[in-house]
Amino acid sequence: MSNTISTSTPRHLAKTPTGIDGIDEITTGGLPEGRPTLVAGSAGCGKTLLAMEFLVRGATLYNEPGVFVTFEETPDELMNNVASLGFDLDDLRERGLLWIEHIYLERSEIEEVGAYTLDGLFIRLGYAFDRIGAKRVALDTLEVLFSGLRDEALIRAELRRLFRWLKERGVTAVVTAERGDGTITRHGLEEYVADCVIVLDHRVTAQLSTRRIRIVKYRGTMHGTNEYPFLIDQHGFTVFPITALGLDYDVGTERISTGVDGLDEMLGGSGYYKGSTVLISGTAGTGKTSLSSAFAAAACARGEHTLFVAFEESPAQIMRNVRSIGIDLKPAFTEKYLHFHAVRPTLAGLELHLATITDQIARIKPSVVIIDPITSLISQGFNSEIRALFTRLIDFCKQHGITLLLTSLSGMGQDPEGTDIGVSSLVDTWLLVRNLEMHGKRNRGLYILKSRGMEHSNQIRKLVLSSEGISLIEIPSASLQLTS
Numbered sequence: 001m002s003n004t005i006s007t008s009t010p011r012h013l014a015k016t017p018t019g020i021d022g023i024d025e026i027t028t029g030g031l032p033e034g035r036p037t038l039v040a041g042s043a044g045c046g047k048t049l050l051a052m053e054f055l056v057r058g059a060t061l062y063n064e065p066g067v068f069v070t071f072e073e074t075p076d077e078l079m080n081n082v083a084s085l086g087f088d089l090d091d092l093r094e095r096g097l098l099w100i101e102h103i104y105l106e107r108s109e110i111e112e113v114g115a116y117t118l119d120g121l122f123i124r125l126g127y128a129f130d131r132i133g134a135k136r137v138a139l140d141t142l143e144v145l146f147s148g149l150r151d152e153a154l155i156r157a158e159l160r161r162l163f164r165w166l167k168e169r170g171v172t173a174v175v176t177a178e179r180g181d182g183t184i185t186r187h188g189l190e191e192y193v194a195d196c197v198i199v200l201d202h203r204v205t206a207q208l209s210t211r212r213i214r215i216v217k218y219r220g221t222m223h224g225t226n227e228y229p230f231l232i233d234q235h236g237f238t239v240f241p242i243t244a245l246g247l248d249y250d251v252g253t254e255r256i257s258t259g260v261d262g263l264d265e266m267l268g269g270s271g272y273y274k275g276s277t278v279l280i281s282g283t284a285g286t287g288k289t290s291l292s293s294a295f296a297a298a299a300c301a302r303g304e305h306t307l308f309v310a311f312e313e314s315p316a317q318i319m320r321n322v323r324s325i326g327i328d329l330k331p332a333f334t335e336k337y338l339h340f341h342a343v344r345p346t347l348a349g350l351e352l353h354l355a356t357i358t359d360q361i362a363r364i365k366p367s368v369v370i371i372d373p374i375t376s377l378i379s380q381g382f383n384s385e386i387r388a389l390f391t392r393l394i395d396f397c398k399q400h401g402i403t404l405l406l407t408s409l410s411g412m413g414q415d416p417e418g419t420d421i422g423v424s425s426l427v428d429t430w431l432l433v434r435n436l437e438m439h440g441k442r443n444r445g446l447y448i449l450k451s452r453g454m455e456h457s458n459q460i461r462k463l464v465l466s467s468e469g470i471s472l473i474e475i476p477s478a479s480l481q482l483t484s
Contacts (some may be wrong), residue, residue, distance in 0.1 A: 013220040016064075016136070016172040019057025020050070021362070022239025026215060026224035032195045036166045036173040040184050041200030046211065046232050047176040049085075050200070051138035052078070053237050054174050056087050058136045059097035066136035067099045067128045067171075071144035075100040085236045099128045118158050121145075122165055134171055141176045142185070163193045184216065195219045201227070210351045213239055229351040231359055238362075240355045249398040251275060256403065259298030260291065262472030263431075266448055266457040272429055273453065274367075275401040277394050279424060281408040282433035286444050287463055287470075288407040289313070291433070292370045293322040293329060294470055295405055300332035304367035307339050307360055311376035315340035326469035339364050345376045350389050353377065358396055369397060373407040374423070390423050428452045433463060436475075446472060 017030035024030050031037045031054075041047050055066035070078060078100060079089045092098035101124060128134065139145075146155045166173045175194070177185040184199060197216040202209060212227045230239040255270035264271045272278055280288045292308075299306045310318060318340075319329045332338035341360050348356070361369060377386050390406070397404040406423070424430055429451040436445040444463035448456045461472040 015221070016058075017062065018054050019061040020053055020237050020239070021235075022228070022230065023213075023237075026213075026228060026239060027196075027218065028222055028224075031172055031174070032219070032221075033172055034167065034170045035195040036163050036175055036193075037196040037198065038175050038177060038185070038194035039198045039200065040177045040179055042179045042202065045200035045202045046230075046237060047200060048073075048140050049082070049232060050198075050237055051140050051174045051176055052082055052087070053085075055098060055136055055138055056082075056089075056092065059092050063097070064135040065097045065099070065132040066138065067101060067125065067132070067134045069101045069103060069125065069128075069137065069139045071103050071139075071141065074102050085234060087236075096132050099132050099134065101125070101128050118145075118162055118165075121162075126169070129169060129171065136173070137166070137171045138174045139176065141178060143178050160193055210349050212351070229355040231352075231355050233359070235363070238355075238359055240358050249395070250401070251398075252401075256302070257298045258291075259294030259296075260470045260472065262461065262470075263291075263446070266459070266461065266472065267429070267451060268455045270454075272403060274403055275398060276403060276428035276452075277397065277426065278403070278405045278429045278431070279408060279427040280405065280431045280433065281410055281424075283410050283435065286433035286435065287446075287465055288409075288433060289318065289372055290322060290325055290327070290465055290470060291431070292372050292405055292407055293318065293327050296338060296368065296370055297327050297329060297332065299368040299403075300329075300335075300337040303337070305337055305339065305364055306332070306368040306370065307341060307357075307364055307366040309357060309360075309369070309371045310340060310342040311345050311371075311373065314342050324467065325465045326467055339366065350377065350385055354389050354393060357393065361396070361400070361402065366402060368403045368405070370405045371407070373409045375409040387423060391426060394423075394426050424449075436460075436462065445475070 014033040015027070015029040015031065016033045017024050018027075039047050039050055052068060055068055058064040058066050068078070073081070075089075082089065089098060089100070093100065103121070103124065125137070129137070142159070146158075163175075166175075179185065179199075184197065196218045199214050199216050201212045201214070203212070211230050211232065213230050214227045215223045215225065228239050230237065232238075252274060254274040255272065256274050257271040258264055258267065280291055282288055296306045296308055308315075308318070313321075315333070319333065322329060329338055333340070339360070341357070343353075343356075345353070347353075357369075357371075374386075374390060377389070394404060406427070408423075430449040431446060432449050433444060433446050436443045444465070445460050446463045447458070447460040460475060462475050464471045464473060
């Protein structure tokens, strides 16, 4: 008797790409082709937008006509609501790529008599499908369709018929539904008859709101199971599946200038590794933002796009302040090589900050990202949560070959060779800027605590900020005294 197990080549489930940023990644290719997908969530989660964008992206990116069936909003209301996202539904309708079917249902006008069926809906859907050759369909929402009925057995039977009918027609369907009390949907059945179930969530923690998406089930394929933050902005629906990143990124040997000749010299004469992560830590007023601005100016001078995330100062204030030390960021800003994202940390929770930054990176495609300072986010979560956030951001930047520079504010009396957030072990190069006492005067000093993969100086040098720029001057050891 043979103990061998016969194997065959695995068949991959056919999928329809949504064209929506991030969703195709967490579903490993899109929604099940020719099958229904249930999208459930409470009010304000983005169900209607997700369903509409699925059709719009299908039409514009893949030339697949779609039918949107609405039981609540009129076609004019839908078109006005999504116009701010750049979706021209009128144009798609004229080109035969979109059909909007509004079915008016008023609960007060429905009387439950005889056997209720969805045959009338199937006739209207079939007509719309045939008119434009639909490949995709969205139904928004199920609750309105059954709002006048109290017979749960009848509702469940018709729901089964609806999902089976959609499968028989071979269209890829998105069906939206409201969350139930203790169940994914109010009727508690849709998730069992749908091949893919997506749950949207809009939660508020400490007065800060964050939207999240999760794939609850997906028959016949692997998929991401975590919760992922997502944004709804002027570009539409964007999911950030960054929690799934691993340590499989490529590294190179190319070096880029720090923007300060003396610091390049301390780093072996060539500056930072391109695609590495740099941390500059120190107390207030020691020159962290100035060093960051010098790095930004050098990157823009090379023709590289730079994203500068500022949590404490406005772009105008940063540019004015560093102009006093010979760094003029205005030309790079005007020519759109330098991009600022300046917000207060209290504007959003940690997940939304991370989602917004990665969204900016995806759209700007910068070579350099600067975050000044990361310690401003301490008020938004526990240290472990903040460390997890920056672990994900560092991995994201390394995956895309982006050089990431972080600044960290050290408190008075705190160990200077430590950080509140504990990200020092994650970075490749760590610079410390400190106060020095020399001949009865207070000065700034800089030294390199670590820089992986390169020779670097072990000296403490005097950091001088003047109208002529930033310079680093060797200090006689006899005259050196550190202050915390």
